[in-house]
Each structure stands twice: as structure tokens, then as C-alpha cells.
Amino acid sequence: MTFTPLGPVPATYPVPHGAEQGGVVVSRVTLQTIADRVGVSRMTVSNAFSRPDQLSAEMRRTILAAAADLGYVGPDPSARALARGTTGAVGVLLTESVGTAFLDPMAAAFFGAVAEELAPTGMAVVLLPSTGSEGTIPARDIPMDGALVYGCAGDYPAVDWLVKRKLPLVFVDGDPVEGASSVLLDERHGSRLGAQHLLDLGHRRIAILTMSKDATPRWAPDAASISSNFVARERQAGWVETLAGAGVTPIVMGVHDNVEPDVSEGARALLAGPDRPTAVLCFSDLMAAAVVHAAENAGLRVPEDLSVVGFDDSPLSRRLRPALTTVHQDFDAKGKAAAAALTSSISRFRAGVAPAPEQHRIPVDLVVRDSTAPPPST
Amino acid sequence: MTFTPLGPVPATYPVPHGAEQGGVVVSRVTLQTIADRVGVSRMTVSNAFSRPDQLSAEMRRTILAAAADLGYVGPDPSARALARGTTGAVGVLLTESVGTAFLDPMAAAFFGAVAEELAPTGMAVVLLPSTGSEGTIPARDIPMDGALVYGCAGDYPAVDWLVKRKLPLVFVDGDPVEGASSVLLDERHGSRLGAQHLLDLGHRRIAILTMSKDATPRWAPDAASISSNFVARERQAGWVETLAGAGVTPIVMGVHDNVEPDVSEGARALLAGPDRPTAVLCFSDLMAAAVVHAAENAGLRVPEDLSVVGFDDSPLSRRLRPALTTVHQDFDAKGKAAAAALTSSISRFRAGVAPAPEQHRIPVDLVVRDSTAPPPST
């Protein structure tokens, strides 16, 4: 085998497309550069990096050495993405601004589980800001092989782009689009358990603290003002159904975002209102924590004067004093299921096989701790 | 203006590269397809999408209509990335497995802040699993315009790939490589404040609960076993320095990951050990919470029997009973600074200007709440 001797390399700062840099034009190192240097075809160099079984070990060593010498890192990811038709990344779309989504510990934990589960496949997760500006729309413009839609109402514009791109999609905690896979919690069952628990303890004056469409906390007696969010709707249905079965009509308070300070304000408003409840069913542990806090400030004891039920069983709920009675969800299982559904959907797509939507439903259960008790005996 | 009439479109499921699908070959819709249909050059169609000012409004409408009719969503992101040399995504590299990183509320909040800050520029954030398998290494293979390196030791292999790629980089909470920007907390000052606070209260038997290299909690009297992590090193230095100034030698306990259940085990071990301290300086609020919990279980009152100082001032610290004395850090400012440094670095790079590393140092301060008091008077 013959190849030209390896010379030194200009050590100038390379810029995209070999543009000018400090007066010196640096041509970027590509497969061809290496091919020329070693005296083989470009394809052989490509194979040295991407398909080692296609060439002799010796030639591969030679090529890799030349590449290292030239400061070549590996095939350009963008070019490879175009040529191969895959990018090695999947998107995650969030309804809320990405910032607030990460303030929700359950959401964060979910992403972690997804990313973790995806890591062995070598896929990275892209967070898609729903609201790109400057004319760029991430859901439309970012290269990706598929996407997870987390907690989004189906009518969301960004969801539309993803659908139009015909990307493999998995909907998590939200209404799925027809023909796509979904991973949902058994929300309604969970909220039924919570409501039944309070009824069993003897409570009759029960409040609900949940998500609403409005920007500021407000009384939300009507279904219309409940958040159009799938999760909020399902939980609401479970609570109202169960309470109605016992002839109880709940007081409903809605807040806009499941983050501080919204939840605290909502909790305060709820307890300050007329006809104070003896128990509160909360949309999340975060809200439950806020209610406990507000109760403390109002001189109420939990659970003696006020029972509080959370939702999620986040790490927070165990740390809190009193430890929170809450509905447990397995975010790890949720993340795993979502990641698995997505990868299977992507491989079907690549193989040119028709999509086969999967519907996963993650079970939940009630964890009774110290924040609930029978109502005061007044 | 003339153009051919618009006909119907085959409604078959398109696959990458116009591959075969159920026996029918569907050629993918590209700029050329639209150009042919409308009777203009491909370039004009490209301009209709990417540079509206380059053609008449009327022509643009016509083209967009034809595109919509053909089910064309927009220029293919991968192809565009190759041609333009930019991808619209920036990476975030984490030392830990991505999963555990998201269990740390401060880390999650930081990403949120970054993503939020980046959203207006239309950039998406890619989470890079440090350990891709199957021969793919995300740090090397994912298309991106720059990256944030979060809390990574400088000798990390994935960091190496990023450096070799000559991507614009910003190092956050970790040793920066030469020539790159960095965003760091004033860690040492923070830990000094915490230590001084305990000394001022009169404590002399003080323990440190921090990160170590070992997989299981253990006594870590020597500097060598402290985590090689920049943050751990800096905080340790601040604590030890300050305590040494008062002639106090701390008891040091190290845990491997800043997540449950590691921290709980470490806390338990610390309090169960000989010569129990009257105060503990913790690496994080999470650890502080674990110490408070462990103290409770051991029948100790906080702060009467044991003072606890956290680090981070996470939302948790305010909720906890007793509310935590801790070192406040502004993760929002950190995220904003990191995002800003990265975008500026990227635009320099694009312009072909030499990099101008920025060094940001985010201030911290001590927040005294209810978890610290003078030592028991025994």
C-alpha cells in the first residue's frame, strides 16, 4: 500500500465554510482532504469512520492517523444528517415556556427519565421552545427524528408543525393526535382515590385547587374555566364525579401555572375565601405544599383543622411536615414508556413500515401520610 | 405571471429519501417540486421561505400556496443546516447521567433559565448524554452551533470532543478550558460565609457533608477523596480555610451523587458517627434537608441540638421546617449569563472574529433562617 507522506497542518482558526479568518483563508478539513493526503478515495475515508468493517484494519489506522494529524474530528454531523436522513436527536415540546416547565419537579424528573432511557440508543433530547421568535419556529426548523409532546393541548400551533412534518410523535400527559402513540397517567382514577379518601374520612366541605385558564387565581365554579389541559380535565372529572356521587359540590379555585408564586397566591385566596373548606384536593404536590404553608400562616393546623391531598408524590411530599397524603405517579415508568414508544415509532418509520400507535396507561395509587384526618368535630 | 395549474397530490405516507412504502414509491416534495409546479427557479422558491424580501409579494403567495397544496412544510432542516453552516441548536453537556442531573432541582432550574433565555433567539437546547453507546458519541455527532458545559471536570472525554470540534463553548460551574468563557458562582465566598456564621454562633465541633469520589458515603478526612468537581473543591476550600482560621478541624463526610438516596445515607452515617458535631455545613440544600430528616429520626432537635447550613437556597429550603439557613445563589442570573455568553461567542465565531472569552462570577450571600443556633450549652 502506498500513500503520500504526512506534512504539517496550518494551525489557523477554522471557521464555517472555510471563510476568511484574520486575512488567511483556511479551507476546512473534509473527507476529501484526508483522502487526498492518504491517496485513497473519499468513500474509503468515510468508511474508516462510519463502517470499519468495509476496509482493512491497516488502511483504517493509516486514515485515522492522517485525520488526527489534520485535526479532523469526524464526519460533519450536519452533512451526515442530510446524507443519512437521520439526525440522532429527538425533540421534546412543552406547552409552557421552557423555564416554568423546569420549575415543576415532576416535569424535570420526567425529562431526566426520558433522556436517560434514550442515552443508550445514542439519541440526544432537544428542548423545543414552543415560542421561537425572529421568524424561526423550533418545532418546524430543528432537525430531529421524532418528538415527544409533553402536556400540550392538541390545538397548539407547535404541535401542528410537528404533525405536518410527519415526524414520529408520542404524546405524554395530553390529548394525542390521531394515529400517534400516547403515554398517559390514569389521572381520573387517581383523583377519584383522593376524593374518596376525603369522603371516607367524613369531609363534606371540600375544595379543589387546580389549573385554570386565567392568569390570576380565581374561583372557578364552571367547567369552562378549567384549564383545557388534558390532565387538568381528567383530574377534575375524577374529583367532581366522586364527590357528586356523595352529594358534595366542591369549591373550585384555579391558578394559571403550577409554579411559585402562582400556587401560593391561589392557596391563600382559597383559605381566605368564605365558607372555608375542611379539606383540599390539589392538582399537584406543589400546590398542596402551598396550601399547607398558607394554612400555617392562617393559624390552621394540618390535618386537625384542614386536610390536604396532593398529586404526584414528588420527593417534596415526603419531606414536608406533615408528610403529604398524595397520589403516587411513577415518573420513571412514564419516561421509560415514552422513550420506548418513541424509539419504536422511529424505527418503524425508518423501515418504511406503517405506524402502529401504542397507548400506554401508567397506573397510580393513593399514598396516605399525615396531612389528612377526619374533619374538626365542630 | 404564468404557472401550471395545481393538481392533486398523492396521499401516500412519505418516508426518508423517498424510499419505497407499501409497494409505492413516493418522491419527497422538495423545493424543486414546487419550482416545477409553479414554473419558477428553485432559488425563487427558497427565497419565498427564507428571504421574503427577495421576491414580489404576489409571487410569494403563489409559491406558498403551491407549497401548502403539495404538503410541503418548509425547507428541510438538515439540508438547510448543511448549506448554511448553522443548526439553530446548542448543546448542554452534563457530567452525571442526564437522569440524575434532573433530579437536582438547581440543575433543572438552571436549564430552564438557559432555555428560556435562548428561546427569543430561536435556539433550542440539546441535552447531550455524556455516555452515548453503540459507537455514537453525542458530543461529537450531534449537529450544534455551540455548547454549554455544566459542572464537568475538564478532563472529561465528552468535553474533549466538544473542544476538538472547535465549537464555541461556555463552562458553567466547572473548570473552563483555556480560551473559553465561563460562568461561575463565587463558591468559595459562599462557603466562607456559612462557616463563619457557625463560628460566630460559637460552634467548634463542625462537620462537612459534601461530594466525594467514592460510590458510597464515607469519612473523607483527606483532600484527595473530595470530588474532583470544581464546585466541590471550591466550597471545601472556603469551609476549611475559614474553620482553620479559628483553629477548627472539620469532620468530613462525602457522598457520591447529590440525589436521594445517597444524601440520606450520608446524613445518617454522619450523625451516627463518633463525636457527633453540633453543626453541619452541607454541599446542597438537598443534603441539608437529609441531615434535618436524619436528625429528627435520631431524636435531635434542629437547631437546638444541631445546626444545619445548606447551599443553593432552593425553593425547598424555605418550605422545610425549620426553614433552612443557606447560601443563596441566583440560578436565573447564572442561566442568563451562560446563555448570553454563549450567544455572543457564537456570533463572534460566525463573523469569523477571534473568540473573546468572558469570565462571569455570580455573587452569593448567606440567608439566615431557622436551622442554625448556638450550640447546646452542655
Next chain:
DNA sequence: CGGTTCTTCTGTACCGATAAAGTAACCCCG
């Protein structure tokens, strides 16, 4: 009315790779 400047489109030349088919040399074997 000739010259300059817009506006609006077109042509050419990449961007940096991969897939699939083709070719030449070699090896084994009856």
C-alpha cells in the same frame, strides 16, 4: 433621453457527507 438604480428573478457552484453498485485482485477447490 441616456444613465443609474431598483426590483425580481435565474444560473452556477457549492455545503460535506452516504448508499449502492461496480471492479480488480485473491483464494479455495474440484
Next chain:
DNA sequence: CGGGGTTACTTTATCGGTACAGAAGAACCG
């Protein structure tokens, strides 16, 4: 010694765009 099967490369044909330098005609201007 000719045919089938490997191995090790090379050739050819894309992948789907964008940048930039024209070109042709309309508009402006003193």
C-alpha cells in the same frame, strides 16, 4: 484452470438546500 465467493476499494449518483453574482426589465432623474 475456470467458476463462485471474498475482501478491499472506487465510481457514480444523490441528499435538499443556500450564497452570490448576474440579467432583464421597470422606475427614477436631471
